[in-house]
Amino acid sequence: MTDVGEMKIDPTRAAALTSQIKSVSERIAAVGKGRNVRLVAVSKLKPANDILALAQPQPESGIEPQFHFGENYAQELAQKAELLPRNIRWHFIGGLQSGHCKNLAKIPNLWCVSSVDTLKKAQLLDRYRGEFISAFTSSSSSSSEVPEKLNIHVQVNTSGEASKSGCAPGSETVELCRAVKDAPNLHLLGLMTIGAIARSVATTAENENEDFVTLKEQRDLVAKELGLVDNLELSMGMSEDFEGAIAMGSDEVRVGSTIFGTRPSKADAKIQE
Numbered sequence: 001m002t003d004v005g006e007m008k009i010d011p012t013r014a015a016a017l018t019s020q021i022k023s024v025s026e027r028i029a030a031v032g033k034g035r036n037v038r039l040v041a042v043s044k045l046k047p048a049n050d051i052l053a054l055a056q057p058q059p060e061s062g063i064e065p066q067f068h069f070g071e072n073y074a075q076e077l078a079q080k081a082e083l084l085p086r087n088i089r090w091h092f093i094g095g096l097q098s099g100h101c102k103n104l105a106k107i108p109n110l111w112c113v114s115s116v117d118t119l120k121k122a123q124l125l126d127r128y129r130g131e132f133i134s135a136f137t138s139s140s141s142s143s144s145e146v147p148e149k150l151n152i153h154v155q156v157n158t159s160g161e162a163s164k165s166g167c168a169p170g171s172e173t174v175e176l177c178r179a180v181k182d183a184p185n186l187h188l189l190g191l192m193t194i195g196a197i198a199r200s201v202a203t204t205a206e207n208e209n210e211d212f213v214t215l216k217e218q219r220d221l222v223a224k225e226l227g228l229v230d231n232l233e234l235s236m237g238m239s240e241d242f243e244g245a246i247a248m249g250s251d252e253v254r255v256g257s258t259i260f261g262t263r264p265s266k267a268d269a270k271i272q273e
């Protein structure tokens with residue numbers, strides 16, 4: 001791992017990020033009413049310096065360090081994971097391609113893949129995570145370093161838009177969840193949706209978003225069909241609509257631009273500043 005001491009953190013930028021994440025956390029707490037809602041800070045196309053600024057303890061700010069970060073591009077995630085401390089919990093939330101499953105599964109602190117939408121991709125992640133875990137256990141490294149099973153959200157295309165990935169509600173979602181649940185190196189954590197942008201914009205605490213209604217129904221269907229006792233979690237809600245999502249029972253929100261500001265184009269993005 002690169003010495004984090006080499007990475008520059010601009011104090012003005014760090015203070016701005018801290019104040020933004022604090023404000024988002026307060027808004028989450030206000031609607032969450034004591035429920036535990038995970039905040040994934042979506043850092044795609046933002047430099048590793050920004051992530052490090054939030055992951056470092058800042059006792060004077062009165063907030064806990066942030067460890068859950070979401071990324072959309074497999075290579076960018078891999079590069080940032082190399083640069084940044086191992087205690088970060090990475091979430092892959094972008095469009096998942098079969099060709100990326102091997103590299104992703106071998107990132108030791110990849111905590112969750114939130115965009116599993118086909119059986120093939122689930123099988124690839126399971127196989128490569130399994131290989132990675134056995135490589136650790138057969139070597140002499142200390143047990144604390146052994147990577148864990150990969151948490152999985154099955155992505156559901158609740159809006160039915162051709163441009164969105166995700167499996168169709170109903171039997172497709174149920175059967176993919178069953179396969180993930182039975183995979184030895186994966187852990188079925190819950191369901192994820194992005195939903196239609198128009199519905200996001202119209203979402204308020206009072207105006208229920210249809211995509212969130214559908215995701216909840218799918219969660220209940222999967223729990224019934226698979227006979228689950230522990231409830232599956234719901235990952236829904238982004239900058240535009242996270243408060244409405246929490247009001248509807250979301251367990252995880254993925255917030256990017258409200259914390260980090262507008263994103264550069266992919267061509268202009270830098271891994272490190």
Ligand SMILES: *Cc1c(COP(=O)(O)O)cnc(C)c1O
Pocket residue numbers: 042044072093094194238239240254255256257258
């Ligand atoms: C980019 C992205 C987000 C964050 O979006 P913001 O509107 O910037 O909060 C959340 N979820 C997914 C799947 C994303 O791709």
